[in-house]
Amino acid sequence: MSPRLRHLTTLENLPRETIERLLDRANRCATPAPTAPAQADVLAGRTVLNLFFEPSTRTRTSFELAARRLGADVVNFDIGLSSTSKGEELFDTLHTLEAMHLDAIIVRHKQSGTPDELVRHAMSGVSVINAGDGNHAHPTQGLLDALTIRQHRPDFENLTVVICGDISHSRVARSDINAFTALGMKEIRLCAPPELMPGTNEVPQGRRFDDFDAAIEGADAVLMLRLQKERMASIELPDEAAYFARYGLDRRRLALAAKGCLVMHPGPINRGIEIASDVADGAQSRILEQVGNGVFVRMAVLNEVLAR
Numbered sequence: 001m002s003p004r005l006r007h008l009t010t011l012e013n014l015p016r017e018t019i020e021r022l023l024d025r026a027n028r029c030a031t032p033a034p035t036a037p038a039q040a041d042v043l044a045g046r047t048v049l050n051l052f053f054e055p056s057t058r059t060r061t062s063f064e065l066a067a068r069r070l071g072a073d074v075v076n077f078d079i080g081l082s083s084t085s086k087g088e089e090l091f092d093t094l095h096t097l098e099a100m101h102l103d104a105i106i107v108r109h110k111q112s113g114t115p116d117e118l119v120r121h122a123m124s125g126v127s128v129i130n131a132g133d134g135n136h137a138h139p140t141q142g143l144l145d146a147l148t149i150r151q152h153r154p155d156f157e158n159l160t161v162v163i164c165g166d167i168s169h170s171r172v173a174r175s176d177i178n179a180f181t182a183l184g185m186k187e188i189r190l191c192a193p194p195e196l197m198p199g200t201n202e203v204p205q206g207r208r209f210d211d212f213d214a215a216i217e218g219a220d221a222v223l224m225l226r227l228q229k230e231r232m233a234s235i236e237l238p239d240e241a242a243y244f245a246r247y248g249l250d251r252r253r254l255a256l257a258a259k260g261c262l263v264m265h266p267g268p269i270n271r272g273i274e275i276a277s278d279v280a281d282g283a284q285s286r287i288l289e290q291v292g293n294g295v296f297v298r299m300a301v302l303n304e305v306l307a308r
Helices: 016-030 058-069 090-098 114-121 139-152 171-182 212-216 240-247 287-306
Strands: 047-052 073-076 104-109 127-133 160-164 187-191 207-209 221-224 262-264
Touching (some): 016 171, 016 287, 058 127, 058 139, 090 114, 104 114, 104 287, 114 127, 127 287, 139 171, 139 262, 160 212, 187 212
Parallel strands (some): 047 073, 047 104
């Protein structure tokens, strides 16, 4: 049996057994048996801190809901009112917070590698969970995307998934690729404009396409990504209408996929840029299921790292 996790900063090189254990636990949270014991006190007496240096709606809220449903106390750290806004070094902030006897810090930061740096500098037994760092990793999003697919199609070894959009700047894409690879996905296809496709030295997995029609043909799931303009420096892309024409998911393109192809998006959605509204809200969309599964996956992760 794979060892229990103390931190979760990435899915890269995480054993399949560990990922499946987390998904199984999340699924039990989603569909508890009638005789299952209550989970409201699993983390009673534990304190979880949300340390978000970037805006977040889904991730921060679902981590807070997950912790509270397990009985933990939750503190939301207001960056704008903190000493970091006065120039305090991040690691001084970390040690100050550790002195308050926290059990877990959930961190989101624009700088890749920040959660691992916190792990290295921590002086207490605090657990660090990555809620997204730069373009590096978003492990709980990778888990919830895998869970959403598995609830409909558990036969990963027979599935083809397409990840389309701004892959170069996407931490979600990297964590999804790590999760899908570990779970034995038959084929992972990456589709993006050349300017937004990472090199094989950066992301070695996946079959690459710049023609979305070719990429989606026969696919069992398609995961659309937002254009992250805030992370782009000097990249010149077509205007939004031209981008949608080449890389947007509409009903015509979805018809090229396998019957019942799952439509997914990590949010926030830019309608009419990466996905048409009638597809985002259509019968094959699993986008709101992803949001709901986010709470269950984060309950599973908090249980893994904090339960006594």
